[in-house]
Amino acid sequence: MGKGCLSVKSLSKDYGQKKxxxxxxxxxxxxxxxxxxxxxxxxxxxxxxxxxxxxxxSSGLVSVFGRDEKELGAxxxxxxxxxxxxxxxxxxxxxxxxxxxxxxFYPDWDHEKCAGLMQRFHLPPDEPVKNLSRGMKAxxxxxxxxxxKPDLLLLDEPLEGLDPMRRLEFLxxxxxxxxxxxxxxxxxxxxxxxxxxxxxxxxxxxxxxRLLRVAEMEQLKVEEKTIRVVFQKEPPEALxxxxxxxxxxxxxxxxxxxxxxxxxxxxxxxxxxxxHFILEIYHRSLEDMFMDYSGRDQ
Amino acid sequence: xxxxxxTHSGVPIYKQIVRQIEKGIMAxxxxxxxxxxxxxxxxxxxTINPNTVARAYRELEHAGLIESIQGRGSFIAADLPRPSxxxxxxxxxxxxxxxxxxxxxxxxxxxxxxxxxxxxxxxxQS
Numbered sequence: 524m525g526k527g528c529l530s531v532k533s534l535s536k537d538y539g540q541k542k543x544x545x546x547x548x549x550x551x552x553x554x555x556x557x558x559x560x561x562x563x564x565x566x567x568x569x570x571x572x573x574x575x576x577x578x579x580x581s582s583g584l585v586s587v588f589g590r591d592e593k594e595l596g597a598x599x600x601x602x603x604x605x606x607x608x609x610x611x612x613x614x615x616x617x618x619x620x621x622x623x624x625x626x627x628f629y630p631d632w633d634h635e636k637c638a639g640l641m642q643r644f645h646l647p648p649d650e651p652v653k654n655l656s657r658g659m660k661a662x663x664x665x666x667x668x669x670x671x672k673p674d675l676l677l678l679d680e681p682l683e684g685l686d687p688m689r690r691l692e693f694l695x696x697x698x699x700x701x702x703x704x705x706x707x708x709x710x711x712x713x714x715x716x717x718x719x720x721x722x723x724x725x726x727x728x729x730x731x732x733r734l735l736r737v738a739e740m741e742q743l744k745v746e747e748k749t750i751r752v753v754f755q756k757e758p759p760e761a762l763x764x765x766x767x768x769x770x771x772x773x774x775x776x777x778x779x780x781x782x783x784x785x786x787x788x789x790x791x792x793x794x795x796x797x798x799h800f801i802l803e804i805y806h807r808s809l810e811d812m813f814m815d816y817s818g819r820d821q
Numbered sequence: 822x823x824x825x826x827x828t829h830s831g832v833p834i835y836k837q838i839v840r841q842i843e844k845g846i847m848a849x850x851x852x853x854x855x856x857x858x859x860x861x862x863x864x865x866x867x868t869i870n871p872n873t874v875a876r877a878y879r880e881l882e883h884a885g886l887i888e889s890i891q892g893r894g895s896f897i898a899a900d901l902p903r904p905s906x907x908x909x910x911x912x913x914x915x916x917x918x919x920x921x922x923x924x925x926x927x928x929x930x931x932x933x934x935x936x937x938x939x940x941x942x943x944x945x946q947s
Contacts, residue, residue: 556870691868702861702871720828721869741833741873748831801926806831 527589528553528675528708529574534583536569536732543569545732546583551675551708556701558723558740559712560809562817565729567712568608571679574710575605587675601629604673608680610664614653618646618663625667637670640696657684665693669700676700678711682718694718716809726809728816735816746787747807753778755798762797765790782807782815822850826867834869838877846886846897857887857895 529551536544544566551557559567572578574585576592585592588599612621622641626632641648644662646655655663661684668676676697682690701707713719719726720740728735746767754777763771763779767786774780783790794802807815822845826834845851860878864871878895881887885902889895924934 554872695865695868698864698868698871702864717828721834721867724870724872740870741835741876744831744833795922799926800928802922804831806829808829 527551527586528555528706529710530584530586531570531574532584532586534570534573534585535581536566536573536578537581542732544573544580547729547732547734549727549734549737551710553706553708555724556709556711556722558719558726559710559729560716560719560726560813561712561729562813564731565817566732567729568679569732570729571605571677571710571712574677575603576600601631601671602674603677604668604671604675605677606661606664606668606679606681608683610660612652612660612663615651617649617651618655619648621652621663622667622670626670629671631672633670633672637666640666640669658686658689661685661693662689665696669696672700672703674704674707676707676709676711678709678713680712680714682713682715690715690718694722698722716813720809728812730816743809743812744806746783746785747812748783748787749805749807749811750781750783750791750794751778751801751803751805752781752794753800755800758797762793765793824863824867826869833873835873835876835880838863838874839880842877842881843886846901851897853897853899853901855897857897859894 527550530549532548534544534547535542547566547570549557549570559570561567569578573580574587574592576585576595587595587603590599613624616624618641622637626634626637640662644659644666646659646663646666652660652663661681665681678697682693685693697709697711701709711719711722723740725737725739726743727737751774753775757777758779763781765786767783767790768781769784770780770782772780772782781790781794791804822842824838824841826837828834830837832840842851842857851857857878858866860871860874863869863874867874878887878889882889882895886898887895888898921934924931929937
């Protein structure tokens with residue numbers, strides 16, 4: 524993976540007293556898929572809109588393809604593909620008209636891909652957009668953005684309204700496009716955490732406008748665990764204070780639930796070596812981590 | 822050989838792929854010279870990040886189990902590394918340690934364990 528596709532530094536957006544985004548710094552490298560996770564109102568949409576230049580930051584910097592977002596020319600802007608959380612269409616236009624309207628903005632429009640996807644999704648070309656289901660609108664939005672051949676793809680909750688099979692199909696098309704050329708980047712926010720677990724290289728957790736954590740997906744899988752251990756006798760305090768233990772909950776007289784976020788192997792070994800009745804490992808999914816981070820009071 | 826991944830597993834996806842291919846080789850499902858699907862094909866088949874697949878293939882290559890030929894693809898290595906004497910012992914030692922841990926957790930005494938093990942060995946030999 525190379526340099527930055529996207530870089531935001533200390534990015535903040537205030538609406539009066541409310542901090543929609545507070546000092547967020549994040550990077551999406553070339554050849555990387557970055558997942559954005561957080562409860563409603565965490566600032567995911569605000570962040571993406573700031574990157575797109577649809578709203579202006581209160582402070583901080585957005586760089587796309589190594590250049591300040593404010594100074595991007597039309598050609599560079601065309602390299603950014605965006606699907607909003609509620610994709611906007613002119614309802615009175617038909618599907619075909621919408622495509623023709625969009626393709627006018629992109630000299631490099633991929634007509635073949637567009638036609639192929641239209642066929643694949645069975646979208647009725649002469650149907651007014653206002654008659655399309657939510658899922659079909661999502662498919663249309665995808666066609667428009669992929670035919671554009673973007674180098675940076677910004678997807679804000681793109682999977683809403685799609686059934687499980689169509690979600691997988693959507694992601695497959697994003698992957699296919701991602702692999703077509705070296706150096707593409709994707710920033711995708713989604714509540715469908717299982718899908719993110721498949722796709723994302725790294726995940727960023729947002730909560731109340733703040734970036735709580737960024738981690739590699741594979742690392743999260745290895746380190747994020749819960750250990751249930753019932754010791755035979757009270758264990759040394761040093762064990763319960765080992766680095767990487769995020770939370771300790773007592774169970775019964777000598778039992779503990781340890782929430783681990785780092786250093787898992789060493790902690791597990793330590794528990795193994797101390798006499799115990801039971802020692803179990805529970806894997807924490809992205810959903811468990813989401814619950815954990817969303818429940819925090821910051 | 823079809824590859825399956827479990828996103829709910831605590832095992833990283835790339836590791837699941839590595840282990841499956843290792844087992845496939847051990848079981849003879851994958852033979853020296855067999856061609857593996859491309860990174861792209863696996864990524865699309867499983868709907869997973871291609872970097873994950875690439876990482877799995879790199880690890881397998883590093884272990885000498887597969888060979889990647891520029892422009893042609895990835896193949897099961899012609900001469901597979903045979904587990905050395907030391908390696909074989911390591912595998913068994915790990916299994917023994919796992920067994921000891923389980924017995925301890927289930928409160929089975931070392932004496933009882935030894936008796937059980939001897940009985941199992943006898944059954945195996947007859």
